[in-house]
Amino acid sequence: MQTVKGIVARAKGRPVTLEEINVPDPGPGEAVVEIQACGVCHTDLHYRDGGINDDFPFLLGHEAAGVVEAVGEGVTNVKPGDYVILNWRAVCGDCRACRRGEPWYCFSTFNATQKMTLSDGTELTPALGIGAFIEKTLVHAGQCTPVDPAASPAAAGLLGCGVMAGIGAAINTGAVGRGKSVAVIGCGGVGCAAVAGSALAGAGTIIAVDVDDRKLEWASGLGATHTVNSRGRDAVEAIHELTGGFGADVVIDAVGIPETWKQAFYARDLAGTVVLVGVPHPDAKVPEIPLLDVFGRGGSLKSSWYGDCLPSRDFPMLIDLYLQGRLDLDAFVSERIGIDDVEAAFQKMSDGDVLRSVVIL
The missing domain is CATH 3.40.50.720 (NAD(P)-binding Rossmann-like Domain)
Structure with a gap:
């Protein structure tokens, strides 16, 4: 286990706070990812304001790119050192949507089994099963999609939610x-x-x-x-x-x-x-x-739903188009901010001043 800093919403409508968070070592099927950049999305604001559910406290952030630090037993799709975009559709391969050949609708997507916690042991609910306003996060390995490392993390991470949607x-x-x-x-x-x-x-x-x-x-x-x-x-x-x-x-x-x-x-x-x-x-x-x-x-x-995307198919393709100059993902990055600027970024987003503020870690 390691302790890092991350952004937490403790109660409905209250300003977010920067907290110390315990991140477990990855168990079977899990991965720890060192976050390089994470976009500030309206969905995070919905979580903070209680518009998703009431499972506070939330670990916010989900539009993220980073590098795999460690993987647990049985993980074969990624390895330490892989540059990945995180996704909230880790395809199960076995639900009724997957069995009929429509994995982009997967109804049983995976999240990490273990819980990240506050320093006092309080379990956190990661936004969309990711929680990426944090230096390192624990996810299911299927939530990691390897892409070309030449892509800017600030731009690439946005495919994790809003831009892909x-x-x-x-x-x-x-x-x-x-x-x-x-x-x-x-x-x-x-x-x-x-x-x-x-x-x-x-x-x-x-x-x-x-x-x-x-x-x-x-x-x-x-x-x-x-x-x-x-x-x-x-x-x-x-x-x-x-x-x-x-x-x-x-x-x-x-x-x-x-x-x-x-x-x-x-x-x-x-x-x-x-x-x-x-x-x-x-x-x-x-x-x-x-x-x-x-x-x-x-x-x-x-x-x-999530742009009906299949991350393993769509993320690498769109990153290739970005690197070819055919898709301007950089145009969506209005500003680069620090991890303690998320609350101010929510206000800018609500005021329509930005396409995306992106937290750089």
Whole structure:
């Protein structure tokens, strides 16, 4: 066992604190990873504010890259010294999704068996089974995906959650392809990643929608062909106007509130696809829409879990595209901060001042 420093949320809505944390030596199937960088994601803020569950105290952080320090018995997929991105979909290979050949939906993903603890022995709940606002973390070995070590940790780690969620929402869930029209509602980190993924897939028209001109500028830099500030213009009308009156083939809701989901529903073309990737508040309800409209418009209404990604397939591919200059992951890194700056980063994120603050360890 070793003792390191990490960021903990002790109670709902309270500021996070830097604590001493005990990290066990890896047991069977586990790995200890020395964290090099970890992005500050909205999901961490949801944990802090009690929007996920009440299993406090939480060890926050999950968008991380680092180097494997040690592995436990039976681990064969990684070894000490491997440069890895951490993931929260450690595919089991045996659940009903995996057995039917859809491991990107794995319903029984693995986490470490042992618990990291505070210095007084209190067990911690790691965010998304990772807990990476910490110098070293304990995870299941299946949560480690080796990638090319030439990739910057600050950029690479973002594939661990938000950027992968957005890119995957476009490419994997929405099946965006050459010449398709796409609208993305909400252009924070996940929405901008959906824009970048749509551009990467060869979409012809990519419409970015937000109420903040700064975010629309970020989206333009990542591949949006048109922008709509919906504070002063009806988003549905604008998307129809920009797609010849038809609506977009794929509309991605990266906000996750009833109003934006309803906009996405009506902004798509006949037989078009709606993808919900923004995480809704637990109290949010599907807006009232006539069932005849659901039937009459056809198409698909989908939710995107983690961009429906398969880490072993998608992380190395996207890192290769990044190193080839075809995917600008660096554009998502708004600032590099220290581990004790996480609380301030939450405020910047809430204010819309950053795409991602990244903790450098």
